[in-house]
Amino acid sequence: MKIEHVLSGFVPESRGKDGLMLALALARQTGARLTVAYVHAPAWTTPGPGKIDAEWRAYVLEEAELTIAQARRLLSEVRDVPIDYVLHGNRGSGRGLVQLAGRIRADVVVIGSAPGGVRGRIRLGSTADQLLHASPVPVALAPKGYGEQPPPKLGRLTVAYRRDPASDEAVRQAVTIATQMGLPLRLITLVVSGGRQAKMAEEMLHRLREKVAADLQEAARGHRRVQVEVEVLEGRNVAAALGGTDCEGAMLICASSETGPLRRVFLGDVSSKIIRAAPCPVMMLPRNPPQKPGSGSKQGKP
Known part of the structure; x- marks a missing residue:
């Protein structure tokens, strides 16, 4: 297996930065492309009464755009790795990353530790559980706090x-x-x-x-x-x-x-x-x- 495309699942929390910094290190050291993705709740497929469905769809997309903008800021000074940013709708963040990995032909999916874990250790949450029982490509997990002082490589x-x-x-x-x-x-x-x-x-x-x-x-x-x-x-x-x-x-x-x-x-x-x-x-x-x-x-x- 050669790593040519790294997919980083990002969330607007410190754990999102943890996974992002590990994904960046992998992409940088392998010469791979990096795709940063935020999996958001899908828009309703059946129109609701009045403008509720349109308002919900607008809210979801606005929050998603704010989240991906945070990832862009964290990587704003990176010049040596080609980076794409993607929004993807799915009810399960792990399942959404599996879908996206297949669509973009990623070689590895990277995420951070679930909330509430011990610093320096990995806690498995629902996203990791979905990935670790369904992903057709390797799954890399960053421990809590990894993004605060990531090693140079x-x-x-x-x-x-x-x-x-x-x-x-x-x-x-x-x-x-x-x-x-x-x-x-x-x-x-x-x-x-x-x-x-x-x-x-x-x-x-x-x-x-x-x-x-x-x-x-x-x-x-x-x-x-x-x-x-x-x-x-x-x-x-x-x-x-x-x-x-x-x-x-x-x-x-x-x-x-x-x-x-x-x-x-x-x-x-x-x-x-x-x-x-x-x-x-x-x-x-x-x-x-x-x-x-x-x-x-x-x-x-x-």
């Missing part, structure tokens, strides 16, 4: 890996993105030692560490286009495990659950925990992402 891509076909495909996709962005790649596996595993004999836990380390080394082999590091992270839960590594300037990439539909992002239980615990932006990849016309149907291993 992303410094590394990290893949949350476990040995299965979905994660192997995520590594291949991440290698392509990392090569495009000129970034190193890190593969991590989380060993959660709490709960039932807390009672595990130390010898069994040692064998588990050795196995996941070997899986990581195998996944890292053969990718000569990019620098690849591996790391096993252990903790009593997902948050504690992720807290044991440096995520400064990184973006974490996760594969969709294998139980979800093909060619869609689908959020499994582990991925949901990782998103909520990650102290950095997270990108969820769909299962078997569709190929663009002319890109070919097969991908060889780098």
Whole structure:
């Protein structure tokens, strides 16, 4: 997967700026076009009594124009990225972004964290839920407060890996993105030692560490286009495990659950925990992402 077109879902709040700054960083480092979109309530399709429907339509469009004008001001000094601004009507903001991504052939959709979350973490709301169960393209989420002091650029891509076909495909996709962005790649596996595993004999836990380390080394082999590091992270839960590594300037990439539909992002239980615990932006990849016309149907291993 090569990123050539980034779609940023914008809202007139600080979380809108969070997603916008992450989208700008992705577009800037990949050389992609950026489309900033505000999904507003659709106008009534059936005429109402008097001028109520016309007044409502005018109000919705006025608010939408004010919102997109705010995005324009935030990006007013950007000269190195081609930017389009779009208004789109839909009852669900996530569903509207899915529609729009298909229409403009975006390669990734970017949004901010839902309201009420913890600073530096991602909270999943209705927009993210719709995207993370329906989008045919990757979905990137910015943590709360990301837009206040965004890093000059992303410094590394990290893949949350476990040995299965979905994660192997995520590594291949991440290698392509990392090569495009000129970034190193890190593969991590989380060993959660709490709960039932807390009672595990130390010898069994040692064998588990050795196995996941070997899986990581195998996944890292053969990718000569990019620098690849591996790391096993252990903790009593997902948050504690992720807290044991440096995520400064990184973006974490996760594969969709294998139980979800093909060619869609689908959020499994582990991925949901990782998103909520990650102290950095997270990108969820769909299962078997569709190929663009002319890109070919097969991908060889780098």
